[in-house]
Amino acid sequence: MSLLLAPVRRPSASTRTRRFAALAVLMLPVLLIAVDNTVLSFALPAISADLHPAATTLLWVVDAYPLVLAGLLVVMGSLGDRWGRRRLLFVGATGFAAxxxxxxxxxxxxxxxxxxxxxxxxxxxxxxSTLSLIRNVFEDRAERRLALAVWSCTFSAGGALGPLVGGVLLAHFGWGSVFLLAVPILVLLLLTAPFLVPESRDPAPGPVDFVSMALSLAALAPTAWAIKSLADPDTRGAALAALAVGVVCGVAFVRRQLTARVPMLDVRLFRSVPFTGSIVTNMTAMFSLTGFLYFISQHLQLVAGLDPFTAGLVLLPGTVLSVVAGLVVVPVVARIAPRWVVAVSLLSSAAAYALVAALGHGADIRALAVAYVLLGVGIGASETVTNDLIVSTVPAAKSGAASALSETAYEIGAVLGTAVLGTVLAAAYRAHVVVPAGLSSTEHVAAGQTLGGAVAAARSLGGHAGAELLASARAAFDSGVTTTAGVAAVLMVAAAVGAWFTLRRVR
Known part of the structure; x- marks a missing residue:
């Protein structure tokens, strides 16, 4: 039974204040990680102009972080269960800041x-560490329900705030400022968490299973890289080999967990259809958000000609309503079956993509803002419900590994959002852009691969030829956006149908 419907037991006011102070501290890394998933999108034009990466390298700049994150989350969740979740949080904060x-x-x-x-x-x-510490700090179910809603809203809001934060920073500083943002947030965490956040660990964790850890990483990382690289003819052979390695290691990992006396990850949880449906929904929500931001941030700046801050303001209504939807859905889901809430939320995201695809080259800034509102509302509502369903099925002692599984779904969704939709967009752009003569070999390659490279090359070329290159590149990019949005809309409708059936027994 979902925690959203659990009976209420009122805690004492004195301890309640301390628990919610701990929650506020734990939201700092959640907000940071979520912002980091999307803030980079608005820095891509500046990075392209400064570092001149190829199209594939630019995708790696975005994908390297969530790819590694996805591969290690299960391992780190298991280590936190054994070594101490707060201790792992401190190590992570220090290294991330550095x-x-x-x-x-x-x-x-x-x-x-x-x-x-x-x-x-x-x-x-x-x-x-954050989600499992919340699971242990809030023993009262009514409080935990609210804490999980705050967690989901913070994650959604962080992802949505990324473009706005990036816009503000890039309006006044260089692209490196989007990374320096992490430092003061994590310093604040390291100063306050020792006094407010209690340590927790699995009381009977069993031995450290290094083989399972290796198999987990070998299953997730090659699979995510393969999906990202399959569309490129130059890397297709290696991608198929990596996919085969990932599948074999994944099967070996599952078999090992099923036979282990104390498994690192209880894969039997996937026998629960609502649990599996919730995990898949988390993945598709992040897929939707990161994929949309990947192309919308470049369109607003390099096609519509907005500065980063103004481009971030265009997405502000969607950001605010994402947070509102995540909080409002808590009382709603007590009266309406979760499958209705989640399915309608995913259809809202599908409608956002369908709107962009239908408008095509005629999409103006207001239409894109409306599309982002539809997307934000859908993500904010669905994640609150599915995170509650995931956590409510897990014993407190194993919350670290299960939380890691939920986070793995988020990060794989982030990887796939840019990998799948970004690859479709890049392929469509390369097929339609016309690069004139008169450029150096480096500029010619850059203009033929990315819109940012074409903008820089057009400035260098100047005159009528530069204007023609810029017009061709913008048209090619928007043509790719239309195709990409159509593909994403179909995928989100399929996800809504899947949520409808997998959550049908949840009341």
């Missing part, structure tokens, strides 16, 4: 990718 500084001062694209990889390693220590 490599955020390294990313901010990267001097070439692959140095930035390497820093993002390291951020993914330490970021994987942060997220499972």
């Amino acid at each position: 490599f955020s500084v390294a990313a901010a001062f990267a001097t070439d694209a692959w140095m930035l990718v390497a820093a993002r990889v390291a951020m993914g390693v330490f970021g994987a220590m942060l997220m499972p």
